[in-house]
Amino acid sequence: MSGTDETPKVVFVGLASCFGCQINITNVEKHLMDVLGQVDMRYWQLTSSDPMPDSFDVAVIEGAVTTEEAKRTVRALREGADAVITIGACAATSGIPGMSTEDHAADLAAVYGEQVPDAAGAGAIAPCAVKDVIEVDFEVPCCPIDPYDFVEVLQHALYGSNIYRRSSTLCGECKNNERGCFYGRETLCLGLVTRSGCGARCPNLGRPCNGCAGLSPDANVPQARRVAERAGVGAEALGRALRMFNQRPCADEEA
Amino acid sequence: MLYRVMDASELPRLIDAFMEKYEVVAPVKSGRSFAFEPVSSFDEIVLDYPTTLTSLKKYILPPRETLFEFNVEDADVTDYTLRIRPRVLFGAHACDINALNNLDLVFEDARYPDPYYEAHRAATMVVGINCSPAGSCFCHLLDADEVRSGYDLFLQDLGGRYLVSIGSVEAANILEAACDLREATDEDRREFRRLTRERQEAFSNDIPDIQEIPMLMDAFHKDAFWAELGERCLSCTACSAVCPTCYCFDIADVLDPDGKTGRRERILDACTSPQFALVTGGHNFRETARDRVRHRMYHKLNGFNSKHGRYLCVGCGRCVRACKADISPIEVLRFFERKGAEDA
Numbered sequence: 001m002s003g004t005d006e007t008p009k010v011v012f013v014g015l016a017s018c019f020g021c022q023i024n025i026t027n028v029e030k031h032l033m034d035v036l037g038q039v040d041m042r043y044w045q046l047t048s049s050d051p052m053p054d055s056f057d058v059a060v061i062e063g064a065v066t067t068e069e070a071k072r073t074v075r076a077l078r079e080g081a082d083a084v085i086t087i088g089a090c091a092a093t094s095g096i097p098g099m100s101t102e103d104h105a106a107d108l109a110a111v112y113g114e115q116v117p118d119a120a121g122a123g124a125i126a127p128c129a130v131k132d133v134i135e136v137d138f139e140v141p142c143c144p145i146d147p148y149d150f151v152e153v154l155q156h157a158l159y160g161s162n163i164y165r166r167s168s169t170l171c172g173e174c175k176n177n178e179r180g181c182f183y184g185r186e187t188l189c190l191g192l193v194t195r196s197g198c199g200a201r202c203p204n205l206g207r208p209c210n211g212c213a214g215l216s217p218d219a220n221v222p223q224a225r226r227v228a229e230r231a232g233v234g235a236e237a238l239g240r241a242l243r244m245f246n247q248r249p250c251a252d253e254e255a
Numbered sequence: 256m257l258y259r260v261m262d263a264s265e266l267p268r269l270i271d272a273f274m275e276k277y278e279v280v281a282p283v284k285s286g287r288s289f290a291f292e293p294v295s296s297f298d299e300i301v302l303d304y305p306t307t308l309t310s311l312k313k314y315i316l317p318p319r320e321t322l323f324e325f326n327v328e329d330a331d332v333t334d335y336t337l338r339i340r341p342r343v344l345f346g347a348h349a350c351d352i353n354a355l356n357n358l359d360l361v362f363e364d365a366r367y368p369d370p371y372y373e374a375h376r377a378a379t380m381v382v383g384i385n386c387s388p389a390g391s392c393f394c395h396l397l398d399a400d401e402v403r404s405g406y407d408l409f410l411q412d413l414g415g416r417y418l419v420s421i422g423s424v425e426a427a428n429i430l431e432a433a434c435d436l437r438e439a440t441d442e443d444r445r446e447f448r449r450l451t452r453e454r455q456e457a458f459s460n461d462i463p464d465i466q467e468i469p470m471l472m473d474a475f476h477k478d479a480f481w482a483e484l485g486e487r488c489l490s491c492t493a494c495s496a497v498c499p500t501c502y503c504f505d506i507a508d509v510l511d512p513d514g515k516t517g518r519r520e521r522i523l524d525a526c527t528s529p530q531f532a533l534v535t536g537g538h539n540f541r542e543t544a545r546d547r548v549r550h551r552m553y554h555k556l557n558g559f560n561s562k563h564g565r566y567l568c569v570g571c572g573r574c575v576r577a578c579k580a581d582i583s584p585i586e587v588l589r590f591f592e593r594k595g596a597e598d599a
């Protein structure tokens with residue numbers, strides 16, 4: 001894993017998350033050494049408790065920003081890195097940690113009473129996406145990430161690429177899988193507003209999309225509400241489902 | 256065109272004969288709808304299927320196809336052989352064969368023939384079959400309900416027997432070797448004409464028959480109608496994915512995990528995707544969903560026509576069912592009907 005001076009130095013940092021995306025990177029299995037061979041891995045929080053090095057080229061961030069300290073960390077990463085890559089829904093949209101946004105103070109009081117620890121209390125902030133704090137160059141979507149998507153994005157950061165990430169939503173990929181539509185069966189699916197790219201893998205396995213790739217910047221939520229109403233699913237159900245992975249864009253949309 | 260009559264009970268033998276040398280792709284039940292899939296026996300095939308969810312396009316123009324492989328270190332293209340499976344696409348409806356003929360006009364253009372497309376098409380036999388229109392079928396309004404070329408065989412069910420139009424020598428040889436054939440009689444021809452009329456009358460009257468569609472498209476290019484459609488569009492690209500004649504693609508160089516080798520891939524794209532008309536420098540020629548939906552309809556009902564003299568849309572009705580925003584060429588025809596009523 002060591003390299004020459006030109007080998008790009010990479011650091012991996014985990015914020016509020018389950019660390020599942022970092023673990024999932026190892027699921028490239030037989031290719032793992034090939035992938036790591038292209039970088040000088042200076043720091044991987046998952047595998048070592050050494051302190052973070054001062055000098056690096058690429059910072060990979062997993063997780064949502066939920067504390068002042070995390071804010072400082074990502075700012076320092078932005079300052080030091082030529083390229084910042086976020087991995088997973090938590091980092092991209094605040095994901096699962098973002099679900100607590102609505103009534104954070106009341107939740108804390110219910111759990112800790114008066115003795116709220118600093119990381120959750122005075123030092124805590126409403127969970128937000130990494131891109132709410134710093135500029136992010138590349139995003140690997142989904143919960144968890146597809147390890148091959150990570151490899152593609154890492155290579156994009158290292159070498160450049162002509163692969164363009166589209167903002168069209170999922171249904172085209174779903175049709176390519178020869179799938180009908182959940183709405184024809186009075187079942188909610190978030191594919192119609194979720195950014196494409198995952199290959200509509202959940203509908204292909206017979207489960208509706210939960211929107212883990214994030215709401216497309218071109219999502220047409222008003223039309224999705226009409227579709228949900230007409231299918232007998234109800235627009236409120238669609239809004240509730242969106243809160244699982246899409247707190248942040250939902251807030252944007254209301255603003 | 257050569258016509259012969261064969262007994263319906265002989266059809267399994269024809270399929271078996273094809274299977275000796277070809278992969279046979281045919282309509283099968285798939286979930287709540289139908290799909291063209293490889294079959295291993297005649298019994299899997301649903302002969303009187305309604306339109307499939309997606310089209311035969313996937314066998315000629317796959318959603319993702321490797322064009323060549325390359326080596327990054329030498330910056331060189333490595334030897335790459337496209338592996339093509341000889342196939343029989345069995346049970347194609349008239350609209351879908353017309354759709355393949357439309358794709359031929361694009362990819363077998365004499366000046367810029369596409370070697371990948373040509374290789375697939377050359378290794379593929381097409382066997383058509385008659386159909387009865389579903390509620391969303393409007394091929395008859397766009398001159399795509401009958402097919403005059405582009406197939407190897409076309410079967411017309413006459414009840415217990417098929418009138419077979421023979422379009423290629425290769426298919427004729429297989430057919431003759433596998434089945435007992437006889438000449439068509441006057442009675443067969445009378446029955447054929449009767450069934451053709453019956454089918455023509457079975458099309459839905461709810462879809463308006465509009466004359467001079469390309470001209471109307473030009474006349475109403477700036478109408479507020481397009482903004483209404485754009486406001487509904489989900490930018491989901493389901494329409495182009497299911498459409499038998501949408502052929503636009505993107506090119507991507509995909510590296511292998513070691514970063515040393517890779518593949519150039521052709522990935523089908525769609526003009527309803529927001530980045531479709533985005534160019535270097537950041538300008539997007541079709542920034543809004545209104546512009547994108549309008550473009551799709553223009554290509555289907557106007558643009559292709561001015562170049563090739565026929566509609567790109569073959570009226571198969573797939574996008575009518577796949578679009579959750581009720582956007583389809585049928586809506587455009589209805590819009591013209593309303594405009595006509597207002598004028599009258």
Ligand code: SF4
Nearest residue numbers: 171174181182189191
């Ligand atoms: S099942 Fe979901 S992804 Fe598939 S077409 Fe329907 S809404 Fe789109």
Ligand code: SF4
Nearest residue numbers: 198202209210212213
């Ligand atoms: S289908 Fe939806 S929930 Fe499943 S991986 Fe794709 S974006 Fe995530």
Ligand code: SF4
Nearest residue numbers: 498568569571572574
């Ligand atoms: S535009 Fe719609 S109706 Fe026309 S050929 Fe395509 S899918 Fe069929």
Ligand code: SF4
Nearest residue numbers: 501502503526551554
């Ligand atoms: S309608 Fe759009 S995607 Fe389809 S062929 Fe035309 S330009 Fe291409």
Ligand code: SF4
Nearest residue numbers: 488489491492494578
């Ligand atoms: S026209 Fe319909 S199917 Fe096509 S992108 Fe828009 S919403 Fe999706």
